[in-house]
Amino acid sequence: EDSVADGSRENELVGSDRADWKKEADKPRRASRRADAALLEEEAGESPILLQCESCGRNFASDRLERHMSICTKRASKKRKPFGPSAERIKLQEVAQAEELVRQNEKAKKKPTWQQQHEAFQFALKTASAISAGESPPADLPAVEDTRTPCPHCGRKFASDVAERHIPKCPMAKGGNKTSPVTGNRRAGKSPASHDATAPVHSMKQGSHHSAVNSKLTAPR
Incomplete structure (x- = not known):
């Protein structure tokens, strides 16, 4: 029983020491919190006047606005150069705009x-x-300018929209046996050589027939 009582007393002493230690440790924290609260109260009581920056539109205290504006104005004056894919895209857009402007000027000059x-x-x-x-x-x-588009296969000329439909379907491009209206020659198909190849054979047959007839007439009876 005495040992149990001694153990409980030691636990009570240890518990009291821990409580005292926690109190001592919490004192700085409490002091800092009080200081922060006092500072906030002072700032709220002062209620500083905020002024707006002309460049970015943000609000600053009067003693900091001048310094901020000197830096903000320099940044606004310097245009950031694009880089990477965006820079290439901007270049392509500028080139396309320039080409379109040239086309519009030429179209305006052309009657x-x-x-x-x-x-x-x-x-x-x-x-x-x-x-x-x-x-x-x-x-x-001055002669009227011919704005029609010629077909590269048959040589005929069409309007631009009609030429777009005609050129892919031109029979001369597919090798049809049709005469070109420009050159007057027949295009792909049976070549003239195929017809001329039978000419020598026919002439040989005629020659042999005539020679046989002549030999019969001139033969002695």
Whole structure:
């Protein structure tokens, strides 16, 4: 019984020491928390005025705004160069835009076909009226530009949309036995040599027949 009582007293002493140690250890933490709370109260009581940056739109205290704006303005003035796939994509877009601009300028300078034909008709009327009135005809009008697309197989010319349909289906490209309207020659098929190959045989047969007839006529009776 005495030993049990002594053990319980030792446990009580150890437990009290632990509690005292925890209290001592928690004192710095409590002090820091109090200091932080006091600092927050001071900052809340001061309520500093925030000013907005003109470059990025963020808000800063008055004593820090000037320094921030000097750095922010420099960053805004320096344009970041693209790199990697985005840089290549931007280059391709710029090239495509430049080519499209050139095409638009050329199209704007070039007169449409109907306008050229109208000018040619007006020129013909002026020329006829000048000749009938005994006056000298006006200067020559430039010829109407042919904007049709020629077929590489048959040589015929079509409008651009019609040529796109005709060229893949052109019979001359497939080797058909059709005469070209441009050259007048027959294309693929049976070659003329195949027909000429029988000519010597036919002539030989005719020659042998004539020689046999002549020999009968000239033979003595």
